Amino acid sequence: MSASSLSAVRLARMRGVLTGHVARDDLPGLVTLVARRGEVHVETIGSMEAGGDGGPMRRDAIFRIASVTKQITAAAAMTLVEECRLRLDDPVDELLPELADRRVLKRPDGPLDDTVPAHRPLTLRDLLTFRMGLGMVMAQPGEYPIQRALDEAGLSPGLLVGPIEPDEWMKRLGDLPLVHQPGEKWMYHTGSDVLGVLMTRATGRPLEELLKERLFEPLGMKDTGFHVPADKLDRLTASYRPDPGTGALVLDDDPRQTRWGRPPIFPSAGGGLVSTADDLLAFCTMMLNRGRYGGERILSRPSVELMTTDQLTEEQKAENTVFFGGGSGWGLGVNVITRRNDLSAVPGRFGWNGGTGTSVYTDPAEELIGILLTQRYMTSPMPPAVFRDFWTCAYQAIDD
Incomplete structure (x- = not known):
């Protein structure tokens, strides 16, 4: 029998x-x-x-995974x-006519009518x-006219899109100018939605139906979707936000009266999915295996690569150090580690965190998958202490 690749003693430390x-x-x-x-090591701690x-936390607990959704979509x-x-570089105008002939603000803090034409589609x-x-404007809330306009239209980046039909959401988005020229700057979140x-427009299929066909069914991700069916609600955890003043946990979503108890009006490809640790393991295993899962190929190896x-350019990353920390960048829907500056910062490691308190990364070099699911909302893009401790403990447990 081959030696274990993870240390039992060090996993106990975790x-x-x-x-x-x-x-x-x-x-x-x-x-x-x-x-x-x-090897698969699972811990369930707390309630x-x-x-x-x-009741006590369980392995098949269902969590709101927020922006971990992005790598799946x-x-x-x-x-x-x-x-x-x-096609990656074809204009999207035909399918998204609301975004054709864009106007772009002359400066991010300028009036909404002070614009120039977009250089390209x-x-x-x-x-x-x-x-x-x-996307997300990195300034004090309401400081710029574009921020106020996004708020008023119900378009501000967040964990959930409001009760707006997708076509109406796109119309409102098309009524506003871009903050930067296409391709020029990195702005978080809105691109995923x-x-x-x-x-959905390219296939004529509802988004959840499309995800089931392409990923959830072939990967056996039976508990992943944009809402929780009634017969599974007993497995949905409660969700909490820390009080800004005291830090005490305040209930944000009660599983007995949850917003996830019915299909959303707008299924958010940027943050709307719920899932379990084992469902996410299946997805990450496929990505670690460069697109293959079991005997089936889900994605080609070149696509995963x-x-x-x-x-991103070095300038685009430098302008977003709160997200990238000087040691990572962004691929197609995933954060990518580029520099070894921490225990878990292995170049080529990829994944992302979710604002509801989730973190899911895959590391091809170490052949390691790590999944952390909590019920506490993040309060900034900087990973909270529990994230940092989990990843430190996961990597110190490597036993070769």
Whole structure:
């Protein structure tokens, strides 16, 4: 029998460290999964809800995965590229006429009518790399006219799109100028939600149906979707936001009265999915195996390699150090590590975090998959302590 690739003693250290976060009431509970070379180690710590309600945390608990959604929908988009139903560098105007003939602000803080024409049309590559010229504006809330306009239209980047039909959402988006020229700057999030609309129009299929066909069914991701069916609601964790003043956890979504209990009006390709640790393991295993899962090929090897290659310029990354920290960049729908400056910062490692308290990365060099699912919202793009501790513990457990 071959030696283990993960140290049992050091995995126990992980449990001790993470149990400390729950004991200090940083969060009610969590699920972790570390997989390497056929070994899978899972920890369930704490409870499904604060105060122990809902019972102890369970391996098949369903979490709102927020922006971890982005790498999944990007993979689905690449299946359409492989079929030549979408092309990375073709204009999206035909399928998204609302985004044709864009106007661009002369400066990000300028009035909405002080614009110039876009230098070129938007493309699928712009959406996947978050260089479409619109997204999260890194300024104080409401400081710029474009921020106020996005808020008023219900278009501000967030975990969930409001109760707006996709066509109406696109119309409102098309009524506003871009902040930057297409391809010029990296702006977080909005490109993924536009991507979801593009895929539904390209195929004539609802987004969840398309994801089921392309990914969820072939990967056996039976608990992943944009809502939780009634017979699974007992497995949905509660979700909490920390109080800005006290840090105390405030209930954001009660599983007994959850917003995820019915299909959304707008399925957000940028942050709307719920999932489990084992479903996410299946997706990450496919990506680690360069597109293959079991005996089936889901994506081509070149597609996975393209997705997980940094696409940004040094200037674009330097302008977004709060997201990239000087050691990573962005591929097609995924964060990509580019520089070894921390224990878990292995060049080529890819994945992303979710604002509801989730972190999912795949490391081809170490053949390692790590999944952390919590119920506590993030308060900034900077990873919270529980994220940092999980990844430190996952990598210190490597035993060769």
